[in-house]
Amino acid sequence: MAYVAIADQGQELHDPQSFITKYIWSQDHKVIAIQYSITAIAVGLVALVLSGMMRLQLGFPNSFSFIDPQSYYQFVTMHGMIMVIYLLTALFLGGFGNYLIPLMCGARDMVFPYMNMMSYWIYLVSVLVLMASFFVPGGPTGAGWTLYPPQAILPGTPGADGGIVLMLVSLALFIVAFTMGGLNYVTTALQARTRGMTLMRLPLTVWGIVMATILGLLAFPALLVSAIMMLLDRTLGTSFFMPAILSMGNQLDYNGGSPVLFQHLFWFFGHPEVYIVALPAFGIVSDLLSVHARKNIFGYRMMVWAIIAIGGLSFVVWAHHMYVSGMHPYFGFFFATTTLIIAVPTAIKVYNWVLTLWKGNIRLNVPMLFAIGFVFTFINGGLTGLFLGNVVVDLPLSDTYFVVAHFHMVMGVSPILVVFGAIYHWYPKMTGRMLNETLGKIHFWVTFLGTYAIYYPMHYLGFLGLPRRYYALGDTSFIPDSVATLNASITVAALIVGVVQILFIYNLIVSLRKGKPSGGNPWQATTLEWQTPQTPPVHGNWGPTLPVVHRWAYDYSVPGAEEDFVPQNVPRDVVASEAD
Amino acid sequence: MNIFRALTQKPWLPDEDDSIVEIHPDGAVVLHSAKIALRIFLAVVATLFSLFMAAYYVRMEVPDWRPLAEPGLLWVNTGVLFLASVALQWTRQATYGENLTQIKLGLLAGMTLTLAFLGGQLWVWQQLMADGYYAVGNPANAFFYLITALHGVHIAGGLFVWIRTATRVWRGAEAYQIRLSVELCTVYWHFLLLVWLAVFWVLLST
Numbered sequence: 001m002a003y004v005a006i007a008d009q010g011q012e013l014h015d016p017q018s019f020i021t022k023y024i025w026s027q028d029h030k031v032i033a034i035q036y037s038i039t040a041i042a043v044g045l046v047a048l049v050l051s052g053m054m055r056l057q058l059g060f061p062n063s064f065s066f067i068d069p070q071s072y073y074q075f076v077t078m079h080g081m082i083m084v085i086y087l088l089t090a091l092f093l094g095g096f097g098n099y100l101i102p103l104m105c106g107a108r109d110m111v112f113p114y115m116n117m118m119s120y121w122i123y124l125v126s127v128l129v130l131m132a133s134f135f136v137p138g139g140p141t142g143a144g145w146t147l148y149p150p151q152a153i154l155p156g157t158p159g160a161d162g163g164i165v166l167m168l169v170s171l172a173l174f175i176v177a178f179t180m181g182g183l184n185y186v187t188t189a190l191q192a193r194t195r196g197m198t199l200m201r202l203p204l205t206v207w208g209i210v211m212a213t214i215l216g217l218l219a220f221p222a223l224l225v226s227a228i229m230m231l232l233d234r235t236l237g238t239s240f241f242m243p244a245i246l247s248m249g250n251q252l253d254y255n256g257g258s259p260v261l262f263q264h265l266f267w268f269f270g271h272p273e274v275y276i277v278a279l280p281a282f283g284i285v286s287d288l289l290s291v292h293a294r295k296n297i298f299g300y301r302m303m304v305w306a307i308i309a310i311g312g313l314s315f316v317v318w319a320h321h322m323y324v325s326g327m328h329p330y331f332g333f334f335f336a337t338t339t340l341i342i343a344v345p346t347a348i349k350v351y352n353w354v355l356t357l358w359k360g361n362i363r364l365n366v367p368m369l370f371a372i373g374f375v376f377t378f379i380n381g382g383l384t385g386l387f388l389g390n391v392v393v394d395l396p397l398s399d400t401y402f403v404v405a406h407f408h409m410v411m412g413v414s415p416i417l418v419v420f421g422a423i424y425h426w427y428p429k430m431t432g433r434m435l436n437e438t439l440g441k442i443h444f445w446v447t448f449l450g451t452y453a454i455y456y457p458m459h460y461l462g463f464l465g466l467p468r469r470y471y472a473l474g475d476t477s478f479i480p481d482s483v484a485t486l487n488a489s490i491t492v493a494a495l496i497v498g499v500v501q502i503l504f505i506y507n508l509i510v511s512l513r514k515g516k517p518s519g520g521n522p523w524q525a526t527t528l529e530w531q532t533p534q535t536p537p538v539h540g541n542w543g544p545t546l547p548v549v550h551r552w553a554y555d556y557s558v559p560g561a562e563e564d565f566v567p568q569n570v571p572r573d574v575v576a577s578e579a580d
Numbered sequence: 581m582n583i584f585r586a587l588t589q590k591p592w593l594p595d596e597d598d599s600i601v602e603i604h605p606d607g608a609v610v611l612h613s614a615k616i617a618l619r620i621f622l623a624v625v626a627t628l629f630s631l632f633m634a635a636y637y638v639r640m641e642v643p644d645w646r647p648l649a650e651p652g653l654l655w656v657n658t659g660v661l662f663l664a665s666v667a668l669q670w671t672r673q674a675t676y677g678e679n680l681t682q683i684k685l686g687l688l689a690g691m692t693l694t695l696a697f698l699g700g701q702l703w704v705w706q707q708l709m710a711d712g713y714y715a716v717g718n719p720a721n722a723f724f725y726l727i728t729a730l731h732g733v734h735i736a737g738g739l740f741v742w743i744r745t746a747t748r749v750w751r752g753a754e755a756y757q758i759r760l761s762v763e764l765c766t767v768y769w770h771f772l773l774l775v776w777l778a779v780f781w782v783l784l785s786t
Contacts, residue, residue, distance in 0.1 A: 111613045179624060183617045191613045200589040217620065221628040225635065228726070238715055238722040240639065256644035256719065261635060268631070300591065308587075552591035572594060 027113035028539050029098050032120050034430065036094035039120075043127050044087035045501075050079040052498050059491025061472050061484075069471040070158040073142030076469070077159075078134075080145030081167070084273065085174060086127055088415055092280035093178070093216065094123060096422060097185050097209045099430070103529035104206050106194025106547050106569075108540045110184045119181035126173035129166055136162035144469070146266060149241040149259050153234040156248070165234060168227045175220045175227075185213045194528075196549035200304065201568070203527045203553040204297065207304055208283020211311045212276045218315070219272035226265040233257065263325055267318035274411050275314040279307060281418040282349055285371050287553075288421050289353055291525045292368035293360030294564055296554035298352045306345035313342040323391050324398045332391040339389035343382070350379060361557065361564070366440035367523075370421030373448045374414050381410025384459065399469070402462025405455045413451045420447070420504070427508070428522045432535045433515030439507045443500060450497035457486050526567045527553050618764050622771050625734065629775050632730070633782060636723050640786060646718050647786060651707050657700040658780055664693035665773045668742075668766040675759040683755060687746040690769075694739050701732055720786075727779055731772065738768045 023031060054075045057067045067075075098116070102109055110116045133140040142158030143151060151157050153164055189202070189210045229240040233254070241262040242254035290297040297303060319327065319335040353375050362368065384406040388394045397403060420443070427435050465478055473479060521530040533543045547569040555566040639645070671686025705725065715722045745761040 112617065179621075183620055186620055187613050187617045190616060198589060198591070199586045200591040217624050218627050221624060222631050225628065225631045228730075229635070232715075232722065232726065236715055236722075239644075239719055240635070240722065253716070256642040258639055258642060261638050264638070265631065265635065296592065301588070304587065551594075554592070 025117070027109070027117045029102050029110045029113070029116060030430070030537065032116055033095050033097075033099035035120050036090055036098060036123065037096075039124055039127060040087050040091040040095060043082055043131070044091075045505075046131070047079045047082035047087060048498055048501065050075040050082075052495055054079065055491040055494040057471065059488040059494075070142060071139070072471045073144070074140050074158050074163075077142050077145055077147075078130075078140050082130070083412065084145065084277070085171070086130065088277045088411075088419075089178070089216070089273070090123060090174075091419060092277060092415070093185065093209060093213055094120065094181055096205075096280060096284065096426075097213065098181070099426070100205055100529060101185055101188050101209060102192065103532070103537065103541060104203050104527055105189060105192055106197055106528050106542070106549060107188060107192035108542060108546070111187045111192055112184050115180050116184050119177045119184070122173055122177035122180065126170045126177060129170040129173060133159065133163045133166035133170075136166065139163055141167045146263075146270070147230070148266075149230060149233065149257075149262050150243065150245055150254070153230065153242070154245070154247050154252075165231065168231045168234075171227045172224060172231075175224045178216055178220055182213045182217045186210055186217070194546045194549060197528075197568075200301070201549055201552045203283075204286040204300070204303055204307070205280075205283040205527075207307050208279045208281070208286075211307050212279040215272045215279070215311055215314060216276045219269045219276070222265050222269035226262055226269070230262065260322075260325055263322050264319070267321045268315075270321060271318040272314045275310055277411055277415050279310065281374065281415040282307065284422045285374050285418050286349075286353065286356075287527070288367050288371040288418075288425055289356045289375075290554055290556065291425075291523050292363045292365060292371070293357050294363070294556045295356055295360040296552075296556055298355040298358075299348075300552070300554065302348055303352055306348045309345040310342060313338060313345070317342055320389055320394070323394045336389055336391050340386065343386055343389075346382060350375065350382070365424075366435070366437060366444060367421045367425040369441070369444045369448075370417050370424065373444065374417040374421065377409055377417060377448075377451070378414040381406060381408075381414060385410055396465075397462055399467055400462035400464075401458040401466045401468050404468050405458035405462060408451075408455050408458075413455065417448070420444070423508075425523065426529075427511070428518035428535070429529055429532075430536055431512055431515070432518055433511050434518045434522060435511045435515060436507050439503055443504045443507070446500040447497055450493050450500070453493035454490050454497065457490055461486065521567075524563065524565050526551075526555055526565050528568055531567050531569055612760065614760060614764060615767075618767060622768070625771070625775070629727075629730075629779070632723075632727055633778070636727075636782065636786075639719050639723070642719075644718070645720055648708065648713050648718070648720050648724055649711065650784060651704050653700060653704050653707065654780065654783075657697055657704065658776065660693055660700060661697045661773055661776055664690055664697060665766075665769050667693055668762070668769045672759075672762050672766045675755045675762050678755055680749070680755065683758075684746075684749060687742070687749060690765075691739065691742060691746065694735060694742070694769075698732055698735060698739075701728055704728075724783065731776060731779060734775075735772055738765060738772065741765055 022028075026032060026035075053064075053067055054072065056064055057072055098110070101107075130140075138159050138161040140159050141147070141152065141163035143153075143160075143164060147164070147167070153160055157164075159167075189206055193202075226241075229238075232238045233240055233242050237253055239254045239257040241259055242252075242257040243259065244255045245252050286297050286303060317335060317338045319331065320339045323332055323335075357372070384402070388397060388403065388406055424435055424440055427433075461483060464480070464483065466473070466483060473483075518535070520532065520535045523530070528547055528549070529537075531547060532541055548571075549568050550571045551566065551568055553568055555561075555568075557564045558566050667686060667689040671683060671690055674682040674686050705728070708721070708724075713721045713724075715725045741761065742765050745758050745765065748758055748761075
């Protein structure tokens, strides 16, 4: 029987009828992607402002009356939680995943469009619930983004009344939304690929996003379990995590619960979460480097295998976040070993990125700058990770600014640089217009250099023993006076980096109308999303027939070809006859 | 499809006769998409319950743990859930025939037995509470209520889909139109039966 792709089998396409079904209550993966992205960026800006407030207090202690210890801890907590989950996870998977998976696989839409739509709306509710916690009595929770019990739900912690409850409910909703979206991303990549699109012809972007989704599907249940059990401890008074404890002189009704159990559950989610954010970044940056260096990605198969290996290993390293909680030495030894092993596939990826650039015909445009910036930053953050993976090094450094510097470099700045690069790269496909190049370059250089001005000094502060999480340092003899100066300079750098993001938002909005028309394939890229008949792609993506794939995604600078790239849907004999 | 063969292809080598275009992409269309999605979802649910079980065993180590009584009614409920699974399997077979009466009978039987299971679980809760086993009293009780509640919620979600399928039949759907829904439900029920057996076994053995 002749093969008919699923998307060719007379699938209903739910053609939108009105403005509301087209742009708001939409089942089109591209509209949902943009809804996800706008929501994530909006909530991310809130988190950015919060980080600015934290830096004001740290750089210029006690100069601002609106930042007291309570609100400081609330800023820290909300900044961390929003950035990791509601911005990065949602933007990479809900935003880029939604937009790129069907287009790159050559499908007309996600396999379950209705569920995809529900995924966005539940995500939106989870964001609204989270934001509502700013307005309840007591404000949002200030328990730190890890929400460790017992202090997370004890009186005295900011937001122990309503804030923590809303946070846990919001997380549970987010997990439901993510599961709906995640089932779609994986099933679409498995089932709806067009003819000729074998697994190994998929662009690495799809590999990264799909693997991250699988990690999310298996890791978020751990967060759900801990959120539900903590919610019951808080509301019903069960003792899953709460030990017998005195609070303000009174014996509470809790008894026997295990706070360390929570830490295990949390980090069983929390460590894969790092890779949920990192793997899509790995995939996207591989494609950006290849396109803008006009070279095929170095070691494609190795890149795919590394993504799979990292995904598997990420489930057996979680306890390296808990060395300071105390554990059996062999247990620590095991997790230190696995942590160092995971550096191997990661290093393979870094070498391959550098080798892709080697002798490439590099076009230093804005997406490429961000991609190269990512490689630098990721190497920095990754190397300090090797330090911290060792128990004896981690113990003295764990509660210092060294760790703040490490994880911001590796899972804050690095993925955000990729997010920016990816937006500059795919914005022309989403809107049909280019972003302003000059503004983009200013945005890049200030952001890139600025983040180094912020986080490099923090490594040094960490070596000095400067404790993290502190609202104010007070008189501490081992901390030299110069620390205050350094902290002030970090704050100035952070504020500059924060403000320059306005330029980026301005560029996004103004280019929508005034940007240079981009045409269908401004970067001369090979992957399918650039070969759509219309730009931006219309509902159904491909017109009457689906594209047929004849080659892998990285045919750049092919000898004999007329141009320096051959799109995936060009048959072999066409290229051959051009060469004759 | 051999996954290892798929992952060791060298995609950069030219395809001599472009033959790869003629075959379907590896993996696709072997199963219906909804079946694939259900399998992935079951993996997620399995992870969820495994983590609860892991937490259960860890929490058990603390000396304040006092195992709760196991009402005999739980055995009855287990039997009812097993019969529900059988009823669904039987309905699934019936959708391959044309006999709508059989299908309707199967749908009703599945629904009734599942509702009976949920009712039975609530009854167990009531018995336990009457005996003073409150959730706050002991972690063993709390775990019991939490895990049975979660299992019940999953069953109730499946029941919602099952009833929607049944409604379609009464509104005149043909056997082949509901075959997929019935099959998905059946797989889901069997899976939740397995989860329940595992949970029950853990409760009995601790």
